[in-house]
Amino acid sequence: MTQRPAIIVAATPTSNGDLHLGHMAGPYLSGDVYARYLAATGRDVVYTTITDDSQTYVSTTAQRQGLSPEALRATSTDAIAASMRALGIGIDGMPPIGASYRETVLTFVERLHRNGSLRLRKVRMPVARATGQVLFDGFLGGTCPACLAGSSGGVCEGCGHPNHFDQLLDAAPALDPGAEFEYREYEVLVLPLEEYRERLRAYYDERRDLWRPHARQLIQELLAGPLPDVPVTVPGDWGLPAPFAETPGQRIYPWIEAMPAVMYASAWVVAQREPAQRGPAPAETDDLWRRDRDAEIVYFHGYDNVYYWGLVDLALLMAHDDRYALPATNVCNEFYELDGQKFSTSRNHLVWTRDLLDGVPRDVARFYLALTAPEFQRSTFTRPALRTTTGARLIRPWNELAAQLAVLTGKVVDTELPTTENGRLRAKVLTKRFAGCYELATFSMGRAAAMVADQLDRLRAASGDLKDDPVALGDLLLEVRALLAGAAPLLVDVAARAEGQGVELRLDDSEPPESITVFTLPALTGDHDGTGRS
Structure with missing residues (x-):
């Protein structure tokens, strides 16, 4: 009997630096081990990830280091790939971010627009007065409204709850906390998660035994209250330009890219196995994810990404009218600490993967x-x-x-x-x-x-x-x-x-x-x- 193919996806690494042991001990090694196990049972396995170049943290890190975002992205992608090779992570290279990638993402979001899944919403967003920059995700810091811990915009790393638009308490620009800012109204396109509540609940009820307890608890907390509107477009100058007439000059929200990005990455991996091909045609990049292919899809990521990978990306797949298979589950890890404290790049409290491997087999x-x-x-x-x-x-x-x-x-x-x-x-x-x-x-x-x-x-x-x-x-x-x-x-x-x-x-x-x-x-x-x- 032919076994189901498997698509294993490790969390997309942000291209703002190399991978330290805190990163590696989580999704990348776990996904590699699971992929190798499936291959040893005779399964056809695609194990992949792709750099998350549009994240605001690429821009903020580049500014802190006095680099251009493009230069930081390039050196980080090379470093990430080298660290994965060094630890024996069986990902077949890092897929290039080029025309095929961009067309895959645009095709994905335009299909959502055509089928009526997106809604136009008027929202308040903080804006730096001096520069006019709209502050979201890594551009913004403050206090999480769900747990009162320090948090960036978008999602709280500690409790995992989202904080879109104007929800972050004590908000301030991340790069210059003393800079003046104000709130302005914008019309953006959103994916309303509340419209998927019943399908989401049914999905989790069916798969609850495959989820680790802490991640399952977070999903239950999120489903217990109103589900948020997820931005699909945002005002800004970093990331892919949004193709919609209703939101001129806006960009695709970085987290929306992740789902079509890994579809593209999956197709790219398969194309590398066929020497006659240089890469997948854009129209075919989602083929492995089609429902009729019946692939077992598994995500590996950290607890701080449960909201995006476990909820937002799931709704994005559901919004495509049964075009795609849904993931079997998400395998979520907690934080790996160094000497009892969180890994920290800013405090240089870390061990880089390749530094460890210089002295340890x-x-x-x-x-x-x-x-x-x-x-x-x-x-x-x-x-x-x-x-x-x-x-x-x-x-x-x-x-x-x-x-x-x-x-x-x-x-x-x-x-x-x-x-x-x-x-x-x-x-x-x-x-x-x-x-x-x-x-x-x-x-x-x-x-x-x-x-x-x-x-x-x-x-x-x-x-x-x-x-x-x-x-x-x-x-x-x-x-x-x-x-x-x-x-x-x-x-x-x-x-x-x-x-x-x-x-x-x-x-x-x-x-x-x-x-x-x-x-x-x-x-x-x-x-x-x-x-x-x-």
């Missing part, structure tokens, strides 16, 4: 980030904990098992060893337990990493007790192969080396073989304290 870094990922609550990164934890729980036991297996397999003459029914049963149990860590309803990189460590200890002890018995060794190798397959979505370099020996690393429900080809377990690079020094 990629598999070791991926294992530790997976083990400590903020899946259900905030968690913290420290270098001492990385060294001690990976040394004790991964590097030392893994390499001891590899050494013991090398001795045992070095004594056998045959290249193919028999396995027993009991050995096959144990290997199958192991594979099933790993699948339970990776399946969508119970997805947890942390549990998968912990299981790798736990099974290492068990198999290392078993190998130490093994005598010169080829049947027992065949059973042990079968279990080690199951361990390798279960660890493969995390330990990508070890997995590649094993597959280079011809070891098949499958995580489907196929029956384990009655014999197994002798192989060696690739060692992990790095010393026992996890620093990566030889």
